[in-house]
Amino acid sequence: MFVMRNGTLEYVKPGGVFRRIRKDAMVETAEITAVYNDPSGIPHVRFDVVFEKPDCASYREGPRVLAVETFFQTFDERVAG
Numbered sequence: 502m503f504v505m506r507n508g509t510l511e512y513v514k515p516g517g518v519f520r521r522i523r524k525d526a527m528v529e530t531a532e533i534t535a536v537y538n539d540p541s542g543i544p545h546v547r548f549d550v551v552f553e554k555p556d557c558a559s560y561r562e563g564p565r566v567l568a569v570e571t572f573f574q575t576f577d578e579r580v581a582g
Contacts, residue, residue, distance in 0.1 A: 513546065513569065519576035528553045531576045534564060544569040 513536055520530040535547040549563030567575065 516581075517579070518581040519572075520578050520580050521576050522578075526555055529576070530580065531565075531572070536569075546572045548572070 513533065515533050515535055517533040518530060519533075520528060522528050530551045530553070531548045532551075533546050533548045536544065537547075538544050545566055545568050547564050547566050549561055550565060551559055551561045553559040
């Protein structure tokens, strides 16, 4: 699936990895497991997320689902894929 992000057309697919760094130094890394349109035609991503914070054990949660637009507002840095 192609989406417009930051004025650039990007290809979004399972296996893509994105992250955000929160103000409390928590790093959230999301790996996309599926991309699909809901019954209304709105594109969504299903993903797992890993939480990491300095001096703490990391942990993984998922699956989670967000609309593609919300996902990219939340996870603004592409890491891989």
